Amino acid sequence: MKVAESVEVAETGPTRADRTVSRRVLVGSTIGSAIEWYDFYLYSTASALVLGPLFFPNQSPTAGVLASFATYAAGFVARPLGGVIFGHFGDRIGRKSMLVLTLIIMGTATFLVGVLPTYEQAGVLAPILLVLLRVLQGIGLGGEWGGGVLMSGEHAPLNRRGLFASFPASGFPLGLFGSAVVFRLVSQLPEDQLMTWGWRLPFLASIVLVFVGVFVRLGVTESPEFVHVRETGGRSRVPLTGVFQQGWAPVLRGAFASLGLAMIVSIYSVYLLSFASSGPHDGQGAKVLNGLLIGALAEAVLLPVAGLLSDLLGRRPVLLFGYTVCALVSLVAPQWLLSGDQTLIVLTFLLAMGIGHAAVYGAISAFLIDMFPPEHRYSALAVTYQLGATAASFGPLAAVAIAGSVHTATPGILLLWGCLAAAAVAVAAGRIPRPGEVSARPVRQEAERTGTA
Structure with missing residues (x-):
């Protein structure tokens, strides 16, 4: 095949994808993504509810929460490393094999958390092992996210890339929903059973x-x-070198856009979950978990809608809408979550996660894919998305450290606003490539080099 013909294939190939193949890819990417996010967010939910006293018992309540949030952040710190490793081989060997490998790594690490000894049983070795497994989780997830959205987005017709790429993103709320459901169920156990063996069941089931x-x-x-x-x-x-040779502008824009996305999750589903669970009303923790469950379900439904809207209206307006909704909801979220009113609690998560975060997450995958050519796209998504997510993971830790013993959500809300503002500027600044525009560039360059165009 001549390179001139290759240009035609590159620009039109995905639009000719067989519907059965596309459907199988979407199902495989979404199911795998849901399982990996279930594994990852089991720890996040557990860190807010049970892991502090089990693995960091010789601490004040505030220090225990800080320690459990620090291990939560450790998983995110490892994500860029996993992204770079699997991004390299995903660009060299292929997307599919990396997706299978990352799923095995995540599942194994999650299962092993369920058999860990606690501090009471093993002393300081227990939290050390917990952190190591959390790092292993982060490495696996760091490689999975980029591969999942690429498999769907690169199989898509160019005018439906936002829709296709949003399906594996639906794995996030489905995984979050699943992890919250199982912890909601095991939390019905008597406290002594929950703290001895009940908390292990969700990890073992993975x-x-x-x-x-x-x-x-x-x-x-x-x-x-x-x-x-x-x-x-x-x-x-070395695909990673191509990312930076393309220029710093798309890297920085992608990283800041991802920072806003990930900070929404860190503040609403981790920091505010912990903040509101210690509220003054009976059954407060259960009410907040109920609200998070409903918000996650709504997001799973609306994510493909946001992806489709990004195809019809453009990535920028959908992203900016999502950032704005999450910023506005944060003005009332602490009061609503502490009110004890189940309706207000549900409304908080419906607006923030079900609508705001869904809009951002539904559009951001295609936003990032469009900016980078396929020969180093896996690595590019690792650098941009995982760097933003890693920085956001320190949000709960920083907010708790700033608040100290004072029960206030203000530090977390201010951090959220700062990150959302930076993300909005990154998305609003500069030109956003049209779908397929960057994808065809390396093929055209090859044609010019060989003189076969």
Whole structure:
């Protein structure tokens, strides 16, 4: 095939994707993503509810929360490393094999958390092992996110890339919902049973989900854009270098846009969950978990809608709308979550997660994909998305440290506003490439180099 013909394939190939193949890719990416986020956010929910006294018992209540949030952040710190490692091999070997491997890593680490000894049983070794497994989780998830959205986005018709790429993003609220459901169920146990063996059950159950996810992912086909790059000899020896050779502007814009996205999750589903669970009303923790469950379900439904709207209206207006909604809801979120009123609690998560975060998350995958060519796209998503997510992971830790013993949500809300403002500026500044515009660039450059265009 001549390179001139390759340009045609690169620009139109995904639009000819067989519907059955596309459907299988969407299902495989979404199920795998849901399982990995379930594994990852099991720890997040547990860190807000039970892990402090189990693994950091010789601390004041505030110090215990700080310690558990620090291990929560450790998983995010490891995500860029996982992103770079799996991004490199995803750009060199392929997206599919990396997705299977990351799922196995995540599932194994999550299962092992469920068999860890507590501080009472093993002393200081217990929190050390917990942190190591959390780091392993972060490495796995760091490689999974980029591969999942690329498999869906690169199989998509160019005018529906936002819709296709939003489906694996739906794995986040589904995983968050699943982790919250199981902790809601085990929290019904008497406290002595919950703190001895009940908290382990959600972690142990993840191994079953991993077998299901691996089976599904083994049945999907490789990304057509990656196959085209491989067949035309467009793969780079070190794909990460191509990311920075493209320029710092897309990297910084992607990282700040991702920072806003991830800070919404850190503040609403971790920091405010912990803040509101210690409120003055009976059953406050259960009410907040109920609200988070409903918000997660709403987000799972609305994420594809946001992805489709980003195809119809553009990525920028959908992203800015989502940032704005989350910022405005934060003005009343602490009061509503502490009110003890289940309706207000549910409304908080419906607006912030179900609408605001859904808008951002539904559009950001295609936003990032559009900015980078396929030969180093996996690595580019690792650098941009994972750096933003890692910085946001310190939000709960920083907010608790600033508040100290004072029961206030103000530090967390201010951090959220600062990150959302930075994200909005990054999205609003500069030109956003049209779908497929950057994708065809390396093929055209090859054509010019060989003189076959």
